[in-house]
Amino acid sequence: MSSDKPLHVTHVKTQTIIINRLYTLFHSIAITILLYYRISSILTLRHTKTPQVPFIPHLLIFVSEFILSCIWLLSQSFLWRPITRTVFPERLPQDDQLPSIDVFICTADPQKEPPLGVMNTVLSAMALNYPVGKLSVYLSDDAGCSVTLEALQEAWKFSKTWVPFCKKYGVKTICPEAYFGKGELDDDNKANTVMKIDEFGSEKDRIKEEYELFVRKVIKISESERCVSNKNHSAVVEVMFDESRGDQRQVPLLVYVSREKRPSYPHLFKAGSLNALLRVSSLISNSPYILGLDCDMYCNDENSARQAMCFHLDPKLSSSLAFVQFPQMFHNISKHDIYESELRCTFKTLWQGMDGISGPCLSGTCYYIKREAVLYGLPPSTLKDTSLEKLKQSFGSSTKLIKSLQLKHNAKMDLGKNLTSSLLQETMFLASCVYEKDSKWGIEVGFRYFSVVEDYFTSFITHGKKWVSVYYMPSRPSFLGAGTTSLNDVLIQGTRWTAGLIEVALSRFSPIIYGPSRMPVLQSFFYAWLASFPLAFIPLWILATIPQLSLLYGVTVYPEVKSVFFLVFLSVFVLSNLQHLREIHSTGASLEAWKHEQRVWMMKGITSHLYGSIHAIMEKLGAKEASFLPTNKVIDDDQEKLYQMGMYNFQTSSMFLLPLSSLIILNLLAFVAGIVKVTFQREHINEIFVQTFLSFYITLMGYPVLEGMLIRKDKGRIAPSVSCYSVVISIIILSFGKLLVTY
Structure with missing residues (x-):
């Protein structure tokens, strides 16, 4: 650089x-x-x-x-003071000097959030244009549904074909459903300039056949009677990884996490899922940066991670930058958009305006956040000098978790040696209902539980600690999802957001x-x-x-x-x-x-x-x-x-x-x-x-x-x-x- x-x-x-x-x-x-x-x-x-x-x-x-x-x-x-920004990813350091990234994807109901769509989001994240050995993808299944795990296992198998194909031919539309469903001439033209047309065409046809087989398998799994939410189950953590060394891996690490659910324990909603992912990932990959995605918001551009690093690695900005927020864009918006599903005002006016002050609010998805900005209740520089007992009061009783926090991150982890049965057992303990008891999780540590709009409240507290944020809106949408297309969903969603916002407005945390x-x-x-x-x-x-x-x-x-x-x-x-x-x-x-x-x-x-x-x-x-x-x-x-x-x-x-x-x-x-x-x-x-x-x-x-x-x-x-x-x-x-x- x-x-x-x-x-x-x-x-x-x-x-x-x-x-x-x-x-x-x-x-x-x-x-x-x-x-x-x-x-x-x-x-x-x-x-x-x-x-x-x-x-x-x-x-x-x-x-x-x-x-x-x-x-x-x-x-x-x-x-x-509204502003816009331009990035230069080509000026980033070499791949071996880039920091590692954990991707957090959350799903909560297999009936309202079909597994096929969730798996396409997972596959798109795995195909990001980023060093494979420095990318780990975590799926949080809050429904505790075995169907989701089985579908993820099929996605893992297909990723071994899909990810190398995207890397080899420079595919920009890295969500297979979008790539094969609509046809991407720009991607094809780009590939044809590098490889022979016949070679690319035959390879694409082969991948399409494999994808269609993958779709049939996932749909068959989804039609099972087991496709229901389970509100009473133990924690499940399953790790899928290529045993090759980091720089030789073909696909990123993929992890399934279903935190424990019991009727007698509070649910804690999406913030609870994210905090479970924070703890589990700290023991497995422990990347310094995290990409947060909703299960229906797939990666539409291979380069979003590198674009975000243009801010996170800026020496003038890095020490105070908490997160980079990308806009939510939607592929199914009608030309009429009668329900304002595009959220035009939010992503084309509000966030640009706030970027000119100290940065926008978290939007719940499409953000690259620094782990230490959201995780630490204590100043990160003091963690090594703080007693173990005091750290346990904040982060819980896991010594291994606290050790990982003190190390901050381990980008060159040899997964084949480190993922022992005892470590996996510890991750399930970290995802249990009882782990957060008598700790400061959700209060001073991690994503905050105070409101159901955990993104708004967490970013408010984060900005209150003198962190700043950045909003970047590229010409090509980095992420695409499905906007609401019914009045019922619009009004229910609006009621939920209102309840969370007013809850904060009437509390001791009232922003004014x-x-x-x-x-x-x-x-x-x-x-x-x-x-x-x-x-x-x-x-x-x-x-x-x-x-x-x-x-x-x-x-x-x-x-x-x-x-x-x-x-x-x-x-x-x-x-x-x-x-x-x-x-x-x-x-x-x-x-x-x-x-x-x-x-x-x-x-x-x-x-x-x-x-x-x-x-x-x-x-x-x-x-x-x-x-x-x-x-x-x-x-x-x-x-x-x-x-x-x-x-x-x-x-x-x-x-x-x-x-x-x-x-x-x-x-x-x-x-x-x-x-x-x-x-x-x-x-x-x-x-x-x-x-x-x-x-x-x-x-x-x-x-x-x-x-x-x-x-x-x-x-x-x-x-x-x-x-x-x-x-x-x-x-x-x-x-x-x-x-x-x-x-």
Whole structure:
């Protein structure tokens, strides 16, 4: 590596920064005037006690606008200094000088996460363009399902053919399902420039036949009656390795880990799986860097490990760099993307913005993390000088584990000699339920257990210890997965994330309090925004009911059109939407994405964020336990068809549908009432214009719900019973709402 040539360079997005800061300035002025108007109006009402002007509606709308303003202010943190990065992998040291990497892949349910897809992720990780002797792949099977182990054994056999093929011909699409399923002309052309066309073609055909045989075997295994989750089983660790020396191996080390599960012990969710992998891998390969992957997020580019090392091996950055986060990209995104499955805002706006401060948050997958950054509760430099007894208080009772931590890593381990039966027995002890008892695992050591969103909370604590992170978004997606294609999965996933985030927001680790003394203020604002943005459900519910009820009962809650304050409300609405449209355009998305993102934000706010917040509060009060449901990775044909057509699939719980349907009906009634009043009583147009427009806007955003209730006849429609119940609920809201808005 040449000392005068950097491994990476940073590009500051100057034009975007100027636009963002001007937007922040003008929007702040508008919000300040808006809040002044609300406060002065409320004080006037209380002072004069005018009976014909109700007080409660104005107060509730002020609360909604105040909460939205606070959330907006926190959100300006990721708009302050967005950057992008370029890497130069060709400047890395020689292969024998590269550090070793452990790959952690987690699966939890063989029915929702089919073994064939999991095995393709495993095979893609094994085929990364990295020295084979310095790459180890670990699969955590939280279901404890023998079917997954059998499928992994078949993957191990096929890897002996697949990995050498990828290495020999420089295959870039290293996931066999993607390579053979869609055809990769670029890969083929690259291979043809190196080898004779006939030789490559015949080799590819042979590998394809072997892959098809592998697929049939895995599908047959998956169809077994044993393909179920087991919540009561002992720890299982099985190591598969090539007995050749490290520099002569054909395939990386492959390890199956299923931590012990007992009904009487806490589950600890994904963080528990990752911590078990941390301990087991410390005794087997003990690599200084870890690639974290979800089981459905396969490696799409062979070079991601080398790209990450361009940051981790930078002498100016290495000592403080905790992890490199890559974006999650998805291969099944519809051109409509009605569920915002692409997560465009997160990976093309938020993370780039945070990279300009001290780095983004962990995203749960697609990251290369330094082992010592997440593992050590004590400063790594003090481990050798700390007494064994004190280390056991942190890391548990395993002397072998503590010794491995003190050694830090052993990249040239001779696996054939080291993987003794006693060592394997120790790894199963490390994966047992009882191992973490009376230790600091999940509290000060490893991935944190405090929240079901372990990625968010762990990275928050890590950044609080002065580590930094980096976001790298290459032109070719390094990782590809399957995005959610049903409303049910979107809302369940949103509820789970909300519960975890609100849990942190309401705790002693609340970022707005815990963060500023431990990290840059803007970064603490960002974490505070992530923890609190689901609270937007409060203003969403208020703004979807109070102005509409007020309109129906003749109460005015917004300034008249001819008032100067109307321009303030107008500017807030226009500025925020123009900024959103500009951001969408700058990230290369279509303008249609504005509509879909607005719609999903409202749907989640009304349902997922409400239920997730209630769940978190009940958990804090001890009335409910934390829960984790993996997203379903099995895509139904009808569901996929509706998604690709841009039609919502309303086959979800009535718990989600009833609030959505009821509020849309209420807003439709308010809009019709507003139009009638404007038509027959034109003198009221100035007074009720804003409320009528707001009802129209919400109705427009909720049009798919109306379509699902009144027009559609397919399987994805809203059931007639749900529509009837929604009408009843709307009538109840109308009846009790009168008392509220006329007080």
